[in-house]
Amino acid sequence: MSRAAVVEETYLPSKVDVLARVSDFLSAHEAAGRTVPEPRYFLAGARPGDQVELPEEVYLALRKVVDAMRSGLAVSVVPQTTRLTTQQAADLLNVSRPTVVKLLDDGEIPFERAGTHRRVLLADLLEYREHRRERQYDMLAVTRDAIDEENVAQALEDLKAARKTVAARRAARLSSTD
Incomplete structure (x- = not known):
């Protein structure tokens, strides 16, 4: 793991309309996935088929980050040992x-x-x-x-x-x- 990967970072909110679209997408996805026994989450790249499945923990963290930034809050990511x-x-x-x-x-x-x-x-x-x-x-x-x-x-x-x-x-x- 590189040294940069364990440094605390703070992220400021970006344009609210972009975050609103991400938040709406995540909310719609959650609503649609409630009937699915095991929800799956993907991160998509710029090209079709360029995607990776996200673990649920990463999705939940992303959800909290988006919600906080949409509210105009900065978000700090502080790596912790287990x-x-x-x-x-x-x-x-x-x-x-x-x-x-x-x-x-x-x-x-x-x-x-x-x-x-x-x-x-x-x-x-x-x-x-x-x-x-x-x-x-x-x-x-x-x-x-x-x-x-x-x-x-x-x-x-x-x-x-x-x-x-x-x-x-x-x-x-x-x-x-x-």
Whole structure:
């Protein structure tokens, strides 16, 4: 693999009408392909018959890039290794490295040891992040359903107290690991 292939790149949106056509094509293709058991995606060249089949992951990434650029956003492509250090895992989850270590030691996220170092598979980390997000949404839904509109002020006070309790536990846990 060449050195240029692993460099972070940022792509600015091009003409919106071109992206709209690509987006419309992709949407129509998705709609038509729903009845097909295994959708297939191709990248076509300039000449007839000049095409290559795209893996689904590449198609989904292309779809996200087109949608973002169509919205006027720039897109950065940042290559990642599939085996991460605890610091890289912490950065991806937006938590501290000690928090990741605790999650690993508690068996929340599978990991491998490379000598004395822990390594986390990117797929395992993304799966954990998705499950964590689902749990958070479930808790928000339960909280929303439990809040009676007449008791909003009391619910907010209870929530504030619960946050302080969680923060205190977290601080105590982190200070005990130092």
